[in-house]
Amino acid sequence: MPASISEIIANFVAFINEHGGAGDSWYVGIASDPRDRLVRTHGVQEDVDIWLFRGAPTVTAARGVLYYFVNEFGVDGGHPDDGTDEGPFVYLYKKAVTTRP
Secondary structure (H helix, E strand, O other), X not given: OOOOHHHHHHHHXXXXXXXXXXXXHEEEEEEXXXXXXXXXXXXXXXXXXXXXXXXXXXXXXXXXXXXXXXXXOOOEEOOHHHOOOOOOEEXXXXXXXXXXX
């Protein structure tokens, strides 16, 4: 069952606080297949890097979460060249030497 916008935001804020780092040391995006996007597009190493994704109720809700983190939390994300599509999943990862960006 998809989480609400407020649940996803609270979950992501807790995750960022748990793992530390300034807002711009994180990346947020939306996708229809978040695991594929994380691994193939961004180079996230599933067993090494710090990452998380959650399903939103709609694509509009997913965009709302993305915009909140980019505009209010200073998280990097949502670049047109990252292959962002219209998926209802929101993903977050802590940038590392091996990730793009």
